[in-house]
Amino acid sequence: MAGLENILNKIIKDAEEKAKLIIKEAEEKENNIIENRKEDGRFLANKIDRIAEREREDIFKRSKSSEELKARDKILSEKNRIIDEVLEKVVEELENLTEDDFVRFLKNNLGDEKLKGGTIDIPKKYRNAVEKADLGFKISDKDIESGFVLNKDNLLYNGDFRSLVRSEREDLEKYLAEELFS
Numbered sequence: 428m429a430g431l432e433n434i435l436n437k438i439i440k441d442a443e444e445k446a447k448l449i450i451k452e453a454e455e456k457e458n459n460i461i462e463n464r465k466e467d468g469r470f471l472a473n474k475i476d477r478i479a480e481r482e483r484e485d486i487f488k489r490s491k492s493s494e495e496l497k498a499r500d501k502i503l504s505e506k507n508r509i510i511d512e513v514l515e516k517v518v519e520e521l522e523n524l525t526e527d528d529f530v531r532f533l534k535n536n537l538g539d540e541k542l543k544g545g546t547i548d549i550p551k552k553y554r555n556a557v558e559k560a561d562l563g564f565k566i567s568d569k570d571i572e573s574g575f576v577l578n579k580d581n582l583l584y585n586g587d588f589r590s591l592v593r594s595e596r597e598d599l600e601k602y603l604a605e606e607l608f609s
Contacts, residue, residue, distance in 0.1 A: 510603050514592055517599075521588040522573040526556035533562055533575060536586055545579025 524532060530553075537547070543563035551570045558566060564577070574591065577584040592599065 506604065506608060509607065510600055513603055513607070514596070514599060518573075518588050518592050521592075526553055529553045530556055530560045530562075533557065533560075537562065537564065537575075537577060542577060542579060542584075545577050545582075547578070548576040549574075 521532075529549075533547075533549075544565075546565045546567050547557075548567050548569040548571045549557055550573060554566060557564075567578075571587065573589065574585075574587040576586065
């Protein structure tokens, strides 16, 4: 029986060694799996961090760009308001010309001989000065607010100050922008 016991002990010993080997291999596989999962986790965490950083940068750039656009729009709006004020003051100054300046204005704008003989409508306050200047136009009794209106041979030339400023607005805006803001 001693031989049987030796065989049993050998089988138990072999089984224990095999079990230890299987446990050792299982522990190694477990450690490899855990290490691989940790690497995968670190990789994913880094990737998420890079994506989040790009998103933060994009949001910051969009926010900065949006704020820059708002600031630029405010500046443009204020510049346009200032130009509007200046053009309104120009009209006011034109509407308050002295009699001599108004006559000079008419001479400069209606000096063409082809226009002589027409009828002009002018503000009442300048009527006497224009009659004295004898510019070659019949002066109507119609009272207008500012500037003049020339009627000749079915031609109507509107020299109203507001209309003149409005028709030249684009060029005046460019000129004023350069003079005021450059």
